[in-house]
Amino acid sequence: MGKALIIGAGGVASVCIHKCCQNPDVFEEICIASRTKSKCDALKAKLDGGKTKISTAQVNADNVDELIALINSFKPDVVVNLALPYQDLTIMDACLATKVNYVDTANYEPLDTAKFEYSWQWAYRERFEKAGITALLGSGFDPGVTGVFSAYAMKHQFDEINYIDILDCNAGDHGYPFATNFNPEINIREVSAKGSYIEDGKWVETEPMEIKRVYNFPEIGPKDMYLLHHEELESLALNIKGIKRIRFFMTFGQSYLTHLKCLENVGMTSIEPIDFEGKKIVPLQFLKAVLPDPASLGPRTVGKTNIGCIFIGKKDGKDKTYYLYNVCDHQECYKEVGSQAISYTTGVPAMIGAAMLLTGKWNKPGVHNIEEFDPDPFMDALNKFGLPWKESFDPELVE
Numbered sequence: 001m002g003k004a005l006i007i008g009a010g011g012v013a014s015v016c017i018h019k020c021c022q023n024p025d026v027f028e029e030i031c032i033a034s035r036t037k038s039k040c041d042a043l044k045a046k047l048d049g050g051k052t053k054i055s056t057a058q059v060n061a062d063n064v065d066e067l068i069a070l071i072n073s074f075k076p077d078v079v080v081n082l083a084l085p086y087q088d089l090t091i092m093d094a095c096l097a098t099k100v101n102y103v104d105t106a107n108y109e110p111l112d113t114a115k116f117e118y119s120w121q122w123a124y125r126e127r128f129e130k131a132g133i134t135a136l137l138g139s140g141f142d143p144g145v146t147g148v149f150s151a152y153a154m155k156h157q158f159d160e161i162n163y164i165d166i167l168d169c170n171a172g173d174h175g176y177p178f179a180t181n182f183n184p185e186i187n188i189r190e191v192s193a194k195g196s197y198i199e200d201g202k203w204v205e206t207e208p209m210e211i212k213r214v215y216n217f218p219e220i221g222p223k224d225m226y227l228l229h230h231e232e233l234e235s236l237a238l239n240i241k242g243i244k245r246i247r248f249f250m251t252f253g254q255s256y257l258t259h260l261k262c263l264e265n266v267g268m269t270s271i272e273p274i275d276f277e278g279k280k281i282v283p284l285q286f287l288k289a290v291l292p293d294p295a296s297l298g299p300r301t302v303g304k305t306n307i308g309c310i311f312i313g314k315k316d317g318k319d320k321t322y323y324l325y326n327v328c329d330h331q332e333c334y335k336e337v338g339s340q341a342i343s344y345t346t347g348v349p350a351m352i353g354a355a356m357l358l359t360g361k362w363n364k365p366g367v368h369n370i371e372e373f374d375p376d377p378f379m380d381a382l383n384k385f386g387l388p389w390k391e392s393f394d395p396e397l398v399e
């Protein structure tokens, strides 16, 4: 059916590429392009021989001209950005110049400020509309499936949704004293930032990890979770009718938090460059270099993730609560695609988002967040491609 250019060859890209190869009628041809070409070649060597034709290329995705040249030579129908959030705008610029659809899993972040908001990408809306191409923003799990869950709840379960709590639980154990489950730099920037949530149309800011709750997660049990800022709050508050409050919670164990506090206290999580032996280095980037590579956690991680949304609203004039979630087992993921569940739960929706555009099931020129599309075909695909969802009409609520 079509051709996808996948940029990045890390943990998430590896899963997405495995899944494209499981869906060869849609992904007839893919090109894996990244900064380090040997990683692309290693993925190709692992997956070659199936129906999906695979090629590889070297690209610096910070350079728009290089991206344009690659797109012009491969001629994809969609570009799937699985590099880092720093590259979102350059890749969007290249898609605009070549009139090719765009998908990503994380909103743009400037390298020198840990700031998560959609304004930079939403500013491309008119230009994408005029070019007749679609940018699908945030097609991972959170953001991603959480937005699809919200659109599905709105379409099938509610007349209005007033409260959403997004709960992200990773009960996996990798056996290291401290490691992050995806890119350490991006992960630590996210969790060391101030928390925030939206109430009555306004952002309410909290200190990092200030708000803690305990939640009894289905198939996992009780876990401590903390309120974080998360990018989908911004788009869901605009796109879901009747929202009064929307919050995001993520689970962390005490050992992770103690390590993080020590690293923060000694300055290792700072993104301000410092002079070190005559060279400028960014402490957080140095920290990333000494931490375990998330891609190496797959074989050692055991346990499950449970990520989902609790909705409270009204249907036919009556109050209603509804919980949609997915439970994913780290070892099952490793057996299937050689990665742990965090990369898996992101890489599968990235493939599905690209498939929605390639098959024309989703086609809306402009720049759109995932909840703006019809959730039904995506929900079907989640069941088919390894992330089945479950629902509960009587969930425990978060205080």
Ligand code: NDP
Pocket: 007, 008, 009, 010, 011, 012, 013, 033, 034, 035, 036, 039, 059, 060, 061, 062, 082, 083, 084, 085, 087, 105, 106, 138, 139, 140, 141, 142, 143, 144, 181, 182, 183, 186, 294, 295, 342, 345, 346
């Ligand atoms: P990794 O660090 O494992 O992989 C990133 C890849 O991008 C690497 O192959 C890296 O190349 C490549 N890359 C980085 N910079 C450039 C560049 N300038 N040009 C070309 N390639 C580049 O990250 P993950 O796979 O863990 O994460 C990928 C994305 O997924 C991130 O944006 C992350 O925020 C997002 N994510 C989203 C989630 C969601 O649920 N929505 C959850 C988890 C992650 P090299 O090998 O040379 O370093």
